[in-house]
Amino acid sequence: LFAGPVSFLKGVVSMEGLPPGDRVEVCFAGRSNVGKSSLINALTGRKGLARASNTPGRTREVNFFALGETHYLVDLPGYGFANAPVRTVERWQKLMKSYLAGRPNLRRAFLLIDARHGVKPVDEEIMDLLDRSAVTFQLVLTKTDKIKAGGRKRVLDQVRERLARHAAAYPEILMTSSQTGEGMATLRAIIAGIDSQ
Numbered sequence: 001l002f003a004g005p006v007s008f009l010k011g012v013v014s015m016e017g018l019p020p021g022d023r024v025e026v027c028f029a030g031r032s033n034v035g036k037s038s039l040i041n042a043l044t045g046r047k048g049l050a051r052a053s054n055t056p057g058r059t060r061e062v063n064f065f066a067l068g069e070t071h072y073l074v075d076l077p078g079y080g081f082a083n084a085p086v087r088t089v090e091r092w093q094k095l096m097k098s099y100l101a102g103r104p105n106l107r108r109a110f111l112l113i114d115a116r117h118g119v120k121p122v123d124e125e126i127m128d129l130l131d132r133s134a135v136t137f138q139l140v141l142t143k144t145d146k147i148k149a150g151g152r153k154r155v156l157d158q159v160r161e162r163l164a165r166h167a168a169a170y171p172e173i174l175m176t177s178s179q180t181g182e183g184m185a186t187l188r189a190i191i192a193g194i195d196s197q
């Protein structure tokens with residue numbers, strides 16, 4: 001799947017703009033700065049495909065990428081900006097709610113968590129939303145190159161404990177680093193394995 005073409009399809013700010021749900025879809029979510037754009041770029045081997053959206057005030061888009069001819073990869077706007085205006089947060093919540101509830105072809109959400117920080121309260125909020133929307137989600141720990149062996153066990157224990165409360169959580173937790181490439185082949189194989197059946 002990843003050997004074929006990967007291209008930017010469109011960015012949308014509301015449900016009206018969504019492309020037709022005619023392909024298998026996976027989405028990526030996470031706090032701003034979690035390493036989401038770096039991960040999408042490393043995963044697809046396309047530098048600069050996904051760009052970091054580091055401006056809290058501006059309307060952030062849901063970006064659709066076509067993976068080969070069978071899948072869409074969706075980059076959701078980062079959340080959890082410190083000092084984000086209330087209206088921005090509300091707009092984000094509204095868009096997320098309608099996207100997650102109204103996308104039958106969405107097969108899995110990958111929720112990115114910084115391996116140094118573990119699950120934060122804002123991550124819990126989106127996990128609750130994923131539960132309510134009945135969207136299976138899988139946690140992806142990012143920036144594992146920044147933690148030591150002991151830190152891995154600590155963060156995995158914390159994350160496992162948090163996951164146990166969520167009905168829509170997929171049990172396997174992925175350890176990744178865009179820097180070293182750890183976990184990229186696994187993540188590619190998982191996405192390619194999600195087929196249209």
Ligand code: GDP
Pocket residue numbers: 030031032033034035036037038039051052053078142143144145146176177178179180
């Ligand atoms: P986004 O806001 O979630 O899209 O995050 P970015 O991909 O822009 O990454 C935020 C910061 O973390 C940048 O300075 C990246 O260089 C850095 N970063 C991202 N992934 C990794 C990683 O795997 N390892 C390390 N060491 N740094 C990373």
